[in-house]
């Protein structure tokens with residue numbers, strides 16, 4: 158788990174749980190036998206598109222590792238938000254980016 162705080166982990170878990178709930182609701186609606194209006198169908202597709210985009214963002218931020226930038230001495234910067242980070246942290250403590258050392 159590295160040095161990531163419990164609070165950050167909790168916030169990320171909450172986002173994932175919310176996303177899973179949303180996807181489950183969408184899937185359940187799409188597979189249901191209820192007749193939907195065109196407007197309702199459009200809303201579902203819009204929600205789905207948003208959920209897919211959010212998933213891609215979250216995966217890129219929290220699950221796709223990137224190498225920290227090093228600028229002289231032992232000073233490192235986050236490859237995502239460019240803020241100073243401590244060496245060997247698993248995630249940036251500013252933005253949550255997964256780091257690969």
Ligand SMILES: [Zn+2]
Nearest residue numbers: 235238249252
């Ligand atoms: Zn960062």
